[in-house]
Amino acid sequence: xxxxxxxxxxxxxxxxxxxxxxxxxxxxxxxxxxxx
Amino acid sequence: xxxxxxxxxxxxxxxxxxxxxxxxxxxxxxxxxxxxxxxxxxxxxxxxxxxxxxxxxxxxxxxxxxxxxxxxxxxxxxxxxxxxxxxxxxxxxxxxxxxxxxxxxxxxxxxxxxxxxxxxxxxxxxxxxxxxxxxxxxxxxxxxxxxxxxxxxxxxxxxxxxxxxxxxxxxxxxxxxxxxxxxxxxxxxxxxxxxxxxxxxxxxxxxxxxxxxxxxxxxxxxxxxxxxxxxxxxxxxxxxxxxxxxxxxxxxxxxxxxxxxxxxxxxxxxxxxxxxxxxxxxxxxxxxxxxxxxxxxxxxxxxxxxxxxxxxxxxxxxxxxxxxxxxxxxxxxxxxxxxxxxxxxxxxxxxxxxxxxxxxxxxxxxxxxxxxxxxxxxxxxxxxxxxxxxxxxxxxxxxxxxxxxxxxxxxxxxxxxxxxxxxxxxxxxxxxxxxxxxxxx
Numbered sequence: 467x468x469x470x471x472x473x474x475x476x477x478x479x480x481x482x483x484x485x486x487x488x489x490x491x492x493x494x495x496x497x498x499x500x501x502x
Numbered sequence: 503x504x505x506x507x508x509x510x511x512x513x514x515x516x517x518x519x520x521x522x523x524x525x526x527x528x529x530x531x532x533x534x535x536x537x538x539x540x541x542x543x544x545x546x547x548x549x550x551x552x553x554x555x556x557x558x559x560x561x562x563x564x565x566x567x568x569x570x571x572x573x574x575x576x577x578x579x580x581x582x583x584x585x586x587x588x589x590x591x592x593x594x595x596x597x598x599x600x601x602x603x604x605x606x607x608x609x610x611x612x613x614x615x616x617x618x619x620x621x622x623x624x625x626x627x628x629x630x631x632x633x634x635x636x637x638x639x640x641x642x643x644x645x646x647x648x649x650x651x652x653x654x655x656x657x658x659x660x661x662x663x664x665x666x667x668x669x670x671x672x673x674x675x676x677x678x679x680x681x682x683x684x685x686x687x688x689x690x691x692x693x694x695x696x697x698x699x700x701x702x703x704x705x706x707x708x709x710x711x712x713x714x715x716x717x718x719x720x721x722x723x724x725x726x727x728x729x730x731x732x733x734x735x736x737x738x739x740x741x742x743x744x745x746x747x748x749x750x751x752x753x754x755x756x757x758x759x760x761x762x763x764x765x766x767x768x769x770x771x772x773x774x775x776x777x778x779x780x781x782x783x784x785x786x787x788x789x790x791x792x793x794x795x796x797x798x799x800x801x802x803x804x805x806x807x808x809x810x811x812x813x814x815x816x817x818x819x820x821x822x823x824x825x826x827x828x829x830x831x832x833x834x835x836x837x838x839x840x841x842x843x844x845x846x847x848x849x850x851x852x853x854x855x856x857x858x859x860x861x862x863x864x865x866x867x868x869x870x871x872x873x874x875x876x877x878x879x880x881x882x883x884x885x886x887x888x889x890x891x892x893x894x895x896x897x898x899x900x901x902x903x904x905x906x907x908x909x910x911x912x913x914x915x916x917x918x919x920x921x922x923x924x925x926x927x928x929x930x931x932x933x934x935x936x937x938x939x940x941x942x943x
Contacts (some may be wrong), residue, residue, distance in 0.1 A: 473534040473568045474929070477939035484828035486821070487585050488842070489835040489899035 505929070506541035507552055509573045512893045513538050514929060517667050521936045523929075525893040527577035528829045530936050536565035546929070547922040549892040576832045583833035583896065585840045587880055589634050590644055590871040593855055594660045595847040597651035598620050602685050602727050604707075604719045606753055607783045608856055611721070613651040615859035617846035621656050626849045626868060628666050633869045634843075635667065640674045647681040649855065650849070654688040657696055674932060683707065683751070685719065687727055689734030694741055703746045704737055706773075709753055710764040732771075739772055749775040749817065756789040761796035765803070765816075777817035780923055782905040792924040822931035823938075825897050832899035838849055839865065839879025853879060856904040886914045892921070894928045 470476050504515045513522040513533055522533040540563070542552035600613025600621055610616040627644040631646070646667060648660050648673060664680060671678050686706040697704075712728040721727045738748045750768045754761060761778050768776040778800075780793055803817060804812040814820040825832055836842060839853040843865070846858045851866035853876075865875045883900030884890070892898070898921075903913035905920050 470531070471568050473537050473565045474531050474572055474666040475533075476529055476531040477936050479827045479829055479939065481829075482824065482827045484581060484825050486832070487583065487830065487834075488833050488837040488840075489821075 505544055505546065506538060507544045507786045507893060508541045508569055509551055510893065511569065511573050513541055514933065515932065521933050523893070523932045524572065525896060527575065527580055528826055528831065529577060529941065530826060530932055532936065534565060535582055536563065537569050540569060547918060551891050577830055580619060581830040581833035584882070585834050585837060587840055588637065589643060589841060590638060591837055591842040593647040593649055593844045594622065594627065595845065595858065596653040597655045598847040599655060600650060600652045600663050601687060602719055603722045606755060606783065610859060610937060615846065615924050617859060622659055622847040623849065624659055624662055627663060630845065630849055630868055632670055635670050635676065638674065638676055638758055643679065644671060645679040645681065646684070647747050649683045649692065652685055652688065653682055654684050654693055657693050661696050661700065674750065681705065684704055685727065685731060686734035687730035689737045698744045701746055704738055704748045705751050706731065706738070706748065708750050709758050711767050712869060714758050718896055735771060747774040749773050749777070751777050751779060753781050754778050754793055755781045755784045756786045759789050761793065762799050765800040775815045775817045775820070775883055780881050782908060785919065790923055794923065797927060798930055801934060805934060813934055818927055819931050819934065820891050822897055822928055823935060826935050831896040833882035833884050835883050835899035835901050838903060839876050854904055887916055894925045897923050897928045
C-alpha cells in the first residue's frame, strides 16, 4: 500500500535533508532532559 | 482512551479526526473509524505492543487488511539513523563558576560541578580543539557550544577560540556552528561588540516573568536577576541581525509549571524560539500531567496565531517536525560518545555535560581519548535501552542516559516518567504535523 486508501490517507512530508542524526540537542540548563 | 495501537501503528482520536503514526516508517496519516475500531486501547505510559483482540471477523474486513498491509510495509525512503564514531560536536565549559544560584542547578548546585574554575586554559584548549578538527574529513560540519558556569564571565575566551576554530577549519572546508547558553545577566556593551564579530546561536535561560524567575533563578547573593537578564535579552535582540538566533530556554518544575503564561511572556519578548524543559528531578506526577496539558495548550495558541511557522518556534516541536519531514530515523537520543563529547574547564573529556565532575566518567583529557571506554557507547541507544517495542523509538532515540541513570541507577534502564513525557510530546507533534502537511497536500 504505497499510496493512500479510503481507510488510510497519508500526509506527504516536505522532504528535507536531515538536520539531525541524533535526538534533540541537550539543553544545558536545569538538567539534561532534552524532551525540549 | 483516545490512543490505540496495532503492532507498529498508533492512532489518536480527536474531535477533528483520527491521526495515525507508523513507527518504523515515520509516516503520519488520517485513518477511518473502522481502522480505529480494530486497534487496541493503550496508555501513554505503555511501551508494549498490545495483544491483538481475538476477533476472527477482523481478518475478513477490508479496513483490517489495509491496516495490516500498512503495518507490514517497509518505506524504502526512510533513512537509517546509524551514527558512526566521529566527534563532530563538542561542548566546552569556558568557566565553572556562575553569578546565579538556580534552585534546580544540575551543575553542582552553583555552576561549579563541585570544582570552581574561573577560566578555561586557552593554551590547553586550542590544541585540544585542533585534535578534534584534524579528525574530521574535508567538508564536514563541526559544532561547538560554549557553556559553563556562566560563559560570559570569560567572553574573551569565546572570541579567541572562535577565531582559532574558524581559521583551522577553513583549509579543510569544515562548516562550523557555534552556540552559547547564558543566563543573560552579563551582556555588557563590550560583550555586544564581541558578539558582533562572530556568528553564533544564543540561548538565554529564563524561567518566566520577574516574579517566578527571581524565585527560580536568583543571583548568588539572593538578589533579583531578572532585570539584568531582560536587559541582556533586549541588547541581544537589538543585534539580532548579527546573531544566528536568540532563543529562551525555560525549566519547568512544580513551582514553575504555568507554561502558558510564560509562553505568552516569551512571545512578547520577540525571540526566535523558546523551549520548556521539564526538570529531570521533578517527580510529581501531577506536574508532569499539567506539563503535557499546557504544552498542548501553547501548541494550539501557536497554531492559531501563526500556523506551522509559529508552532515551530517551540523548539521541541520543531525538532520532531524535522524528523518527520526528513524521514530519518533517530536511533540515538544524543550523540554522547559517538558524535559528541563534553570538555570541562580543566580540559577533561566526558560523554555528557551532566557527568562533569564524576571521575569514573572521564573518557579523555587534552589530546588523549580512552577508546576502550568510548567503545561502550557505540551501539545504537534504542538497542542499548531496549526500546524495540516503543512506538516513539525512532523519533525519541532511546532517551537521556543521564536521566535514566539518575532515576534507575543504570544508564540503559529507562526512567518511565521520562518515556511517558517524551511520548506525550511526540504524539502532540504528530497531531499538528498531520494538520500542517494535510494543508500542503
